[in-house]
């Protein structure tokens with residue numbers, strides 16, 4: 001299957017430029033040629049006039065199955081929220097709830113321009129099946145919390161790796177994932193680190209999300225969280241580190257030049273009042289960050305465009321500097337830098353010949369993009385999810401003219417409502 005998108009505006013995110021009158025020629029899962037007035041014959045030709053083609057957005061941290069708990073418990077502090085509200089109802093979720101909840105999150109992501117995610121949850125085979133069904137790319141990570149089922153959970157990660165790593169033409173990857181340093185003991189963390197070395201050398205974990213986490217770590221281990229994981233050998237791996245809100249300057253120097261990638265979750269940090277992630281300072285130190293939505297009960301949506309917007313303006317306010325985190329830096333966080341954070345930049349994150357055709361196409365005939373003064377500014381400050389018209393993942397059209405092509409969107413909505421009604425009586 002070949003597709004030619006003719007005469008579009010295209011984001012070159014590496015250069016930080018918008019290129020006009022571009023043709024994009026896609027063969028199978030890949031972008032084969034880019035240029036003006038390409039003389040190529042394709043099975044299908046799309047008119048790119050009034051369209052803005054950007055790299056598919058990457059949601060670097062989420063808990064997809066939590067969408068059933070959207071608006072279920074809000075306005076509480078993190079520990080009370082987790083222990084008294086979220087964990088008790090989560091314990092009643094069954095695998096099919098997680099399947100449909102994850103599909104709802106994926107539908108929401110695609111409809112707001114995301115093509116790839118890094119998910120941490122459980123019943124991850126259900127998330128994998130959902131992603132294969134709807135056509136998404138993503139990293140599946142089984143969240144590991146130490147309890148009487150610790151070894152079973154490690155076994156689940158091994159099974160997941162065996163059954164889903166590389167599935168869907170390489171669209172799915174599997175990575176070991178301790179939930180956090182405060183939910184896993186030292187020996188258990190070491191076991192997971194060893195497992196990550198045996199797999200692909202990548203690990204996914206929540207890091208330094210709250211002040212309490214940092215204080216407890218200093219008390220229990222005599223060092224700050226990132227110094228602690230370094231003492232366990234975790235920094236020899238590629239670390240996808242969600243949050244990093246309370247990272248010290250010494251810790252920034254420690255991870256600089258290593259494969260350590262904070263994932264910024266602005267809405268979640270703000271809503272849970274976790275604090276302000278020192279994003280500009282990290283970037284100034286040369287640390288590459290991704291960006292994520294976090295789960296639906298701490299955001300409460302899966303719209304990565306909103307994170308780009310909020311992340312930018314909150315950093316300007318906190319730094320008292322309108323030049324902090326400019327539009328292109330935020331857009332990179334959701335594309336090429338997000339791809340680096342997930343260890344996937346060889347295939348995704350930018351529109352380049354030879355890369356995967358993971359593309360988000362905006363309709364420029366909308367209020368948010370009118371007048372067309374600066375399309376990169378528009379992406380960060382004014383674009384809305386409704387402006388996303390079509391989405392390709394791995395060369396496959398997963399949304400065309402706002403209609404999901406591989407699954408019935410209305411069907412997902414009613415399934416999720418039904419399952420939540422049942423869950424409340426369980």
Ligand SMILES: [Zn+2]
Nearest residue numbers: 206242294295
């Ligand atoms: Zn999280």
